[in-house]
Amino acid sequence: MRFHYRCSDCGKEFRTDGIMYQCPDCAAENDGTRFPKGNLIVELEEEVLRAAASKEHVTPDDFYPYPSPDPDSYPVGITPLMRPRRIQRKLGLPNLSFKLDSQLISGSFKDRASYEVALQAIAHGERKIALASTGNAGAAMSAVGAAMGLDIVLFVPASAPINKLMQSVLYGAHVIPVKGTYDDAFALSIEYTKLFGGINRNTAYNPMTIEGKKSISIELFEQMGRRIPDAVYVPVGDGCIIAGVAKGFSDLRKAGLIDRLPRLIACQSEASDAISRAIRNDDFRIVSATTRADSISVDLPANGRMAASYVRESGGWAVTVPDQAILDSQLVLTSLAGVLAEPAAACAYAALEKDRGHLISELGADAEVAVLLTGTGFKDMKAFDGRVSIPPAIENSVEAVRALPSFD
Ligand SMILES: Cc1ncc(COP(=O)(O)O)c(C=O)c1O
Numbered sequence: 001m002r003f004h005y006r007c008s009d010c011g012k013e014f015r016t017d018g019i020m021y022q023c024p025d026c027a028a029e030n031d032g033t034r035f036p037k038g039n040l041i042v043e044l045e046e047e048v049l050r051a052a053a054s055k056e057h058v059t060p061d062d063f064y065p066y067p068s069p070d071p072d073s074y075p076v077g078i079t080p081l082m083r084p085r086r087i088q089r090k091l092g093l094p095n096l097s098f099k100l101d102s103q104l105i106s107g108s109f110k111d112r113a114s115y116e117v118a119l120q121a122i123a124h125g126e127r128k129i130a131l132a133s134t135g136n137a138g139a140a141m142s143a144v145g146a147a148m149g150l151d152i153v154l155f156v157p158a159s160a161p162i163n164k165l166m167q168s169v170l171y172g173a174h175v176i177p178v179k180g181t182y183d184d185a186f187a188l189s190i191e192y193t194k195l196f197g198g199i200n201r202n203t204a205y206n207p208m209t210i211e212g213k214k215s216i217s218i219e220l221f222e223q224m225g226r227r228i229p230d231a232v233y234v235p236v237g238d239g240c241i242i243a244g245v246a247k248g249f250s251d252l253r254k255a256g257l258i259d260r261l262p263r264l265i266a267c268q269s270e271a272s273d274a275i276s277r278a279i280r281n282d283d284f285r286i287v288s289a290t291t292r293a294d295s296i297s298v299d300l301p302a303n304g305r306m307a308a309s310y311v312r313e314s315g316g317w318a319v320t321v322p323d324q325a326i327l328d329s330q331l332v333l334t335s336l337a338g339v340l341a342e343p344a345a346a347c348a349y350a351a352l353e354k355d356r357g358h359l360i361s362e363l364g365a366d367a368e369v370a371v372l373l374t375g376t377g378f379k380d381m382k383a384f385d386g387r388v389s390i391p392p393a394i395e396n397s398v399e400a401v402r403a404l405p406s407f408d
Pocket residue numbers: 108109110134136137203235236237238239240241242295296342344345374375
């Protein structure tokens with residue numbers, strides 16, 4: 001047995017390596033008005049951590065509850081660690097980097113969680129995985145399902161960006177658009193697995209999603225020459241990615257490979273700021289999320305409690321930005337770094353721009369800062385409507401070329 005579970009709220013341990021979703025006692029208190037309780041943390045056994053510690057180089061497989069028998073069947077990372085020189089100069093942060101998870105196979109960070117849940121399904125002889133998604137997790141699970149021959153049942157808000165839905169259909173998933181919010185789709189997908197079986201991959205509800213997401217921290221550690229950043233800016237909706245980032249560093253620390261944690265900075269839109277409120281004021285109430293950054297538009301964050309406590313434990317903080325700053329940041333990223341990021345991902349950069357002065361006062365301008373750019377902008381080009389215009393076509397003639405203005 002490589003692991004056991006622990007309730008993130010009451011601390012109770014569950015010594016099984018079977019499939020578990022939540023602590024039954026704590027989950028029984030959930031009433032839909034406050035952040036849910038009872039999410040489970042996967043704890044690796046001592047010998048797994050010792051084996052990882054003895055290696056010259058580690059990979060996520062060394063820390064997965066379900067290691068991959070065939071990592072090349074759907075490679076998850078290593079994603080590029082970009083040093084955006086023009087943005088470093090603009091912000092006066094010479095050690096800034098961008099982790100480009102937009103380069104994962106389905107175009108978002110969500111491949112990381114989906115891969116580990118697929119391994120869980122295969123280990124338990126399950127062929128069907130159901131989930132709810134704002135779009136990216138569904139596309140990622142559908143892509144992994146296609147590569148591994150699994151059946152994916154996907155509940156998404158009907159308003160999700162069309163490219164994300166098309167992707168999932170193309171990968172062969174059973175896509176069920178829901179006339180409701182992401183939170184509605186979340187609840188329906190849980191009902192679906194209760195009624196029809198299979199594994200439920202809902203973010204944080206299935207603790208293996210956090211375990212998959214932690215791979216980014218293992219990757220960063222090796223990519224940075226066995227060092228870790230001083231601060232990581234993470235876009236936050238449900239709070240599962242940021243918990244995964246925290247868990248990866250925490251596992252590295254338990255293995256004795258690092259002796260501190262980076263500051264985790266939770267980046268949200270002002271129009272979907274539930275977890276920021278929890279970090280700042282211990283406020284665990286539902287919000288009405290209206291942000292254009294669809295992937296981080298969440299009323300009731302599925303992993304809000306765990307995310308808020310990990311951010312605090314790291315000495316980090318929350319930054320919220322208006323939607324306009326998110327949309328402006330997309331254009332900064334394209335024009336100064338050549339990176340096309342979806343709004344949710346651009347939120348992490350928008351938060352860094354806003355927080356720059358505070359960051360420097362806390363950690364100094366030489367701090368090693370990583371921004372997670374979690375999803376590609378190609379999936380949601382509608383976000384640029386009204387902001388980009390394609391110039392009119394010219395006649396096919398040399399005269400028309402001569403008549404062009406100078407572009408110098
Ligand atoms: C591109 C992107 N960034 C950030 C997030 C936020 O992750 P979480 O909901 O785990 O906080 C998501 C979630 O869907 C996403 O798709």
